[in-house]
Amino acid sequence: MNIPLHKWLKANGRRQAMPGDKWYLDFAANLLPAIRRCPLFKNSGNEAQEQATLALTLYFQDAISQNGGWNTFTRLYRERYGNILPFYHTGENYVADEINPEDVSLVLWTQLARPAQKHPEDYTLCTPEDEQLAALCGVAYDLMDVAFEEAPVIETPSAPWMRGTKELHTLPTPPPDILPTPGMNENARRCLEASGGHPLLYFTDYDALMHFFAQTLGWEGRNILPDLAKEKEFVLFANTKGILLAHDVAACFRDSHNPMFDEARATTEGYRLFCQPGLCPFDLLRFGMQAGFLADARFPFHHGKTILQDNWDFVARYYLGEYYEGD
Incomplete structure (x- = not known):
């Protein structure tokens, strides 16, 4: 036919x-x-x-x-x-x-x-x-x-x-600054102060995240981000735009500040951050690549590491669609 x-x-x-x-x-x-x-x-x-x-x-x-x-x-x-x-x-x-x-x-x-x-x-x-x-x-x-x-x-x-x-067609945009600046988002500034200037903070579970929000950011009360109550392995990214949060991705970040890094999982699961819309905010993904924290990510096939690492921005554009925010 x-x-x-x-x-x-x-x-x-x-x-x-x-x-x-x-x-x-x-x-x-x-x-x-x-x-x-x-x-x-x-x-x-x-x-x-x-x-x-x-x-x-x-x-x-x-x-x-x-x-x-x-x-x-x-x-x-x-x-x-x-x-x-x-x-x-x-x-x-x-x-x-x-x-x-x-x-x-x-x-x-x-x-x-x-x-x-x-x-x-x-x-x-x-x-x-x-x-x-x-x-x-x-x-x-x-x-x-x-x-x-x-x-x-x-x-x-x-x-x-x-x-x-x-x-x-998405035009490149500059990455957010990670250094404290005048007029910076107050929550981001407090996060950077608490971390000694490191833009990424890691939390094992929801309770640890809520404790940080209460003690460091002054977010008192209940029902803070209730949809995340059952999630774990959080990464918080503090920058001039504010704070970005992702869950179930901490194992993929090879960062000396990250106690949850798991090389085996970073190798087998890391590609998902580039392909699954909504899993990881693009600014966090981009920072992770630029800082070398996602160097273990690879596709699950032959030459998968080279293919992903050499083409990661196009892969993110292609798979993430509207969740891709330029570089």
Whole structure:
């Protein structure tokens, strides 16, 4: 079953058909069986298979036409990071105005690595070095290479379709200052005084946190943050913006001030801070990376540490969405 025209037009972000649309739909029809045979997509359902096919066909169209959503993504990525692509090394054989295996691999990765939708924990991981992904990339690239010279130029650019593009629009913002300054938030100032100037404070459980709030911040009374009563392993970040609080993450921070650091858990659980919306405030995540406190975090696959540590800001943008607040 071929992909219908209306889905192709919707993926392009336009209503009017163009003369070259039939050609690209025919190309998609040749590509779709390879997507369906791939073990990574075999059991994912027709919609996911069609979406992957549309994404690859859109990439091919944009690479031929030198416009559209793919060009928007790569332009924004270069502006943010100074590199061409995340994850993949683009050597001397990479040509920006042609098709490239690295591009095809990244497009496929975005179809397999999915940010959370309904629940914070329902995100999906995928290694960009997956062997089956590489094999499918080879098939798709070969189909594009054979058809490259006859592929038509579409003058009307496609709308931003590449997953992660919206997040790349977020402009960098400076990190909050961690030194006491005139007019600083009073709660943050008291926290820094209590810690001897260290911006992170750690609390084993809710009772310890409430004791600190009462004794140091003067927060008297009951029902302070009652939703956190059953939580533990708190990290408090004091800075010029105020104080930020995260729970169930202290084990991941390799900080000499942190009695709860657990190397084994930091290694196996640390990646969650970059992928699970709402788990760790971004300013705390960024400070942890800049201070070297999250150096143990890694994805649970081969080369997972290098992949995460070298691309952590893009990973956070991609997975955290609106919870990402710029750098």
